[in-house]
Amino acid sequence: MIAAFARTFDNLFGRGEAAVTVPPLDGAFRPNRMLDEAGSRAALEGVDCLATHGDTLVASAGRVLMELGKDGHWVQRQDFGTSIVCIASLGADGLATALADGEIVIVGGPRAGQSYRIDSKATCITAMTSRNGELIVANGSATNAPGDWQKDLLERNASGSIWRIDLESGASSCIDDGLAWPAGLAIDGDVLVVAEAWRHQLVRFDPERPSSRKVVLADLPAYPGRIAPAADGFWLAMFAPRSQLVEFVLREPSYRRRMMAEVPQPYWVAPRLRSGRSFYESLQGGGVKHLGMLKPWAPTMSAGLCVRLDRAFQPRSSLQSRADGSTHGVTSAIEHQRRLFVAARGDGVIVSLPIDTIATDRGGSR
Amino acid sequence: MTPVVELRGVTKEYRGVPAVKNVSFTLERGEVHAVLGENGAGKSTLTKMVAGVVQPSAGEVWIDGEKVALSTPSEALTRGVAMVYQETSLVPSLTVAQNIYLTDDKRFHRLRGIYIAGQQFLQSLNFHVDPTAMVATLGAGQKQMVEIARAVHHDAKVIIFDEPTATLTPEEKHQFFSLVERLKLRGVSVIFISHALEEALAIADRITVMRDGEHVVTDVTSAFDREKIVRAMVGRTLSGELYGSHRDRTLRTPGDKVLSVQNLSMGSVVRNTSFSVFAGQITGVFGLIGSGRTEAAKVVAGVLKRDLFHGGQVRLNGKSVRYRVPRPAVRDGIIYVTEDRKLEGFFETMSIAENIHIAAIAGGQSKSATVSISEMRQIAQHWIEALNVKAINADARVIELSGGNQQKVVVAKALVQKPKLVIFDEPTRGVDVGAIAEIHQLINRLADDGIAVLVISSYLPEVLQLSDRILVCRQGRIVEEFEGNKADKETIMYAAVH
Numbered sequence: 001m002i003a004a005f006a007r008t009f010d011n012l013f014g015r016g017e018a019a020v021t022v023p024p025l026d027g028a029f030r031p032n033r034m035l036d037e038a039g040s041r042a043a044l045e046g047v048d049c050l051a052t053h054g055d056t057l058v059a060s061a062g063r064v065l066m067e068l069g070k071d072g073h074w075v076q077r078q079d080f081g082t083s084i085v086c087i088a089s090l091g092a093d094g095l096a097t098a099l100a101d102g103e104i105v106i107v108g109g110p111r112a113g114q115s116y117r118i119d120s121k122a123t124c125i126t127a128m129t130s131r132n133g134e135l136i137v138a139n140g141s142a143t144n145a146p147g148d149w150q151k152d153l154l155e156r157n158a159s160g161s162i163w164r165i166d167l168e169s170g171a172s173s174c175i176d177d178g179l180a181w182p183a184g185l186a187i188d189g190d191v192l193v194v195a196e197a198w199r200h201q202l203v204r205f206d207p208e209r210p211s212s213r214k215v216v217l218a219d220l221p222a223y224p225g226r227i228a229p230a231a232d233g234f235w236l237a238m239f240a241p242r243s244q245l246v247e248f249v250l251r252e253p254s255y256r257r258r259m260m261a262e263v264p265q266p267y268w269v270a271p272r273l274r275s276g277r278s279f280y281e282s283l284q285g286g287g288v289k290h291l292g293m294l295k296p297w298a299p300t301m302s303a304g305l306c307v308r309l310d311r312a313f314q315p316r317s318s319l320q321s322r323a324d325g326s327t328h329g330v331t332s333a334i335e336h337q338r339r340l341f342v343a344a345r346g347d348g349v350i351v352s353l354p355i356d357t358i359a360t361d362r363g364g365s366r
Numbered sequence: 367m368t369p370v371v372e373l374r375g376v377t378k379e380y381r382g383v384p385a386v387k388n389v390s391f392t393l394e395r396g397e398v399h400a401v402l403g404e405n406g407a408g409k410s411t412l413t414k415m416v417a418g419v420v421q422p423s424a425g426e427v428w429i430d431g432e433k434v435a436l437s438t439p440s441e442a443l444t445r446g447v448a449m450v451y452q453e454t455s456l457v458p459s460l461t462v463a464q465n466i467y468l469t470d471d472k473r474f475h476r477l478r479g480i481y482i483a484g485q486q487f488l489q490s491l492n493f494h495v496d497p498t499a500m501v502a503t504l505g506a507g508q509k510q511m512v513e514i515a516r517a518v519h520h521d522a523k524v525i526i527f528d529e530p531t532a533t534l535t536p537e538e539k540h541q542f543f544s545l546v547e548r549l550k551l552r553g554v555s556v557i558f559i560s561h562a563l564e565e566a567l568a569i570a571d572r573i574t575v576m577r578d579g580e581h582v583v584t585d586v587t588s589a590f591d592r593e594k595i596v597r598a599m600v601g602r603t604l605s606g607e608l609y610g611s612h613r614d615r616t617l618r619t620p621g622d623k624v625l626s627v628q629n630l631s632m633g634s635v636v637r638n639t640s641f642s643v644f645a646g647q648i649t650g651v652f653g654l655i656g657s658g659r660t661e662a663a664k665v666v667a668g669v670l671k672r673d674l675f676h677g678g679q680v681r682l683n684g685k686s687v688r689y690r691v692p693r694p695a696v697r698d699g700i701i702y703v704t705e706d707r708k709l710e711g712f713f714e715t716m717s718i719a720e721n722i723h724i725a726a727i728a729g730g731q732s733k734s735a736t737v738s739i740s741e742m743r744q745i746a747q748h749w750i751e752a753l754n755v756k757a758i759n760a761d762a763r764v765i766e767l768s769g770g771n772q773q774k775v776v777v778a779k780a781l782v783q784k785p786k787l788v789i790f791d792e793p794t795r796g797v798d799v800g801a802i803a804e805i806h807q808l809i810n811r812l813a814d815d816g817i818a819v820l821v822i823s824s825y826l827p828e829v830l831q832l833s834d835r836i837l838v839c840r841q842g843r844i845v846e847e848f849e850g851n852k853a854d855k856e857t858i859m860y861a862a863v864h
Contacts, residue, residue, distance in 0.1 A: 015688070019629075019679045021678055024626070024627075026642050026847050027642050219626060314622070
């Protein structure tokens with residue numbers, strides 16, 4: 001009764017859970033254009049996930065697996081005939097490739113060609129990682145496919161789950177569920193770190209004791225995605241920025257329902273991997289443009305954001321593409337041969353830059 | 367030519383303690399004479415003897431070649447000496463024009479008449495202040511302008527400005543300097559007391575430096591540079607230590623995010639502003655007066671309230687907080703060190719010990735139901751030593767201390783509460799050079815100890831010197847962020863005004 005009263009009070013005054021606020025892009029998230037200014041830039045339509053396979057860097061783009069050739073060009077390696085939703089390195093054991101129908105196929109290594117499934121109903125694989133002969137898999141949603149991530153957000157679902165597959169026996173088991181779109185996984189010693197996108201946080205827990213769940217980084221200014229290990233920490237890809245407008249819509253259930261029922265999906269008030277391609281979209285006109293040019297600081301539904309985390313998962317610096325940039329919708333970032341490779345699915349590009357040129361914004365070396 | 371003001375060997379003692387010792391001073395007609403010195407050097411006492419506020423214990427005061435014994439400020443005013451005080455002496459419940467014409471010989475004025483005359487007069491001084499506005503509603507800078515206008519209105523031959531620019535924005539300072547130039551052309555002599563040495567060097571014809579109540583040196587301005595003045599003021603070189611090159615500094619690595627202000631709004635003063643403060647780091651906030659910095663900080667500390675509807679969020683260590691009064695904020699470890707220490711910083715009639723102990727009680731550090739005098743003395747003595755407060759003992763009243771030592775008491779009141787986040791609002795306003803260095807060291811020490819520190823300052827060299835991160839506030843919101851060792855004055859100022 002009191003909780004209901006408090007909720008009504010909060011809704012009226014815009015407080016507590018109903019506060020339509022977004023954390024600022026400051027400190028390690030200080031706006032910059034490093035992604036747009038990266039020296040190396042390769043167009044790759046539909047690029048999504050990056051991983052290493054032996055000494056080779058591979059990328060998933062739609063139905064095909066691409067690899068970075070010695071000459072620095074991307075070449076096709078394999079066509080799976082169906083969309084690849086995620087890839088992950090298994091070290092010497094090859095490469096795990098998750099497909100849109102929920103099947104996970106091993107490429108290369110001693111188990112080449114073997115396939116696994118976490119569950120017959122689980123078809124929303126968003127991230128994978130491996131440890132000790134096991135494959136850890138994140139299933140983003142129990143009801144939506146990976147491409148329907150905006151719908152899952154607007155439905156305010158928290159039906160994601162984390163699974164483990166024994167690569168030897170093929171047996172799978174659920175480690176934890178009730179997660180709000182787990183979109184990234186990382187192994188830190190014995191513990192597992194999960195990026196929970198719709199709750200804007202990173203949580204860590206012992207896979208043997210899921211109840212040990214603890215938030216390590218909260219209140220992020222964008223939706224966190226895949227995590228990759230780095231030489232001195234981790235790289236976190238953040239696929240879309242949060243905005244006050246979206247936060248407001250998320251707190252208006254009836255508006256959301258009508259919008260999703262009556263407005264075509266490309267024009268929903270929702271974060272995107274790339275925005276500004278149609279004049280039917282929300283956020284147009286003088287609010288975002290000045291003399292016909294998009295303001296870099298305009299509120300935007302899409303942006304490019306890749307964050308360097310230290311070993312304690314605290315942000316140290318970031319690489320960004322602002323509202324008027326051209327490297328939006330970062331879905332994956334990975335270190336390879338002293339370079340950072342960033343896949344921006346929104347703009348269909350892979351940019352790369354030497355690790356040494358990336359300044360640590362928050363720290364003594366500035 | 368006879369000096370317009372001459373002091374011959376004046377001494378002023380308070381309870382046997384000399385504030386000014388055997389000082390001689392001259393002010394020529396149409397001259398701008400800067401009097402510089404640390405707080406407690408005796409500058410204000412010296413000038414107050416000219417303005418009739420205090421009477422010398424020994425020595426003579428000569429005005430226009432005539433020996434005088436001024437017993438009241440109005441007596442000095444009739445002889446053409448007006449003083450513009452550091453603390454405003456305006457009546458807050460009257461309008462600007464009423465304040466200007468309050469002490470006129472003419473007893474009765476038509477309101478409409480003084481508003482029209484006031485408007486013209488303020489315009490002639492290039493002061494953008496509404497003559498019909500209530501003084502209570504004005505900002506510190508505008509109050510200072512009214513104070514200056516009142517002195518000019520009295521057609522004074524000698525105007526004494528005590529720290530006139532401390533509360534002014536750069537643009538207002540520019541206007542003030544051109545006003546002084548105009549006064550000079552009209553033959554008005556100006557005594558200018560300031561801690562901003564650059565201003566004295568820019569504006570003064572002659573400079574007098576005082577130290578510990580004694581005259582150190584008087585010479586034409588061209589004979590001085592910043593280094594020489596500082597050396598004369600403090601007897602040691604502090605300039606480089608104070609405002610050396612900020613580019614050589616190594617910035618601190620930040621800790622956890624202690625404070626996250628998200629889309630905070632308060633009327634038209636704070637408008638949808640957002641910023642973060644990290645542990646173990648000094649976050650400087652620069653902005654012009656009226657840019658909403660102080661108000662945002664006060665909302666965080668529970669002194670002011672944000673908008674009732676959709677006023678934004680303040681998150682302390684990840685937890686959303688909303689304080690209606692400062693007490694729970696203090697209990698949670700947020701301390702706001704006020705910019706107006708005389709009004710909000712301490713109880714002036716109480717002793718140092720009582721002031722510090724009250725803060726300890728407010729912060730829940732003292733658990734006793736009754737006041738323990740020995741505990742009070744112990745706490746006070748610890749902080750007096752830790753912050754190097756120069757006082758006879760802990761029982762000295764705070765009002766009797768110099769500005770710098772008063773500020774140290776205010777800081778002691780903050781630190782005794784074991785804060786997690788300290789917000790310093792203009793920490794060195796009206797503080798002498800020696801105390802500035804000590805306060806800066808103290809702020810640095812706090813950050814080194816892992817405390818989150820937010821420093822709000824209108825003095826750009828201070829922000830550059832102290833800050834690991836610099837946030838720029840404009841029109842009620844944070845508009846830009848810079849790295850402490852990479853920003854330069856021009857870029858910051860550009861962000862603050864455009």
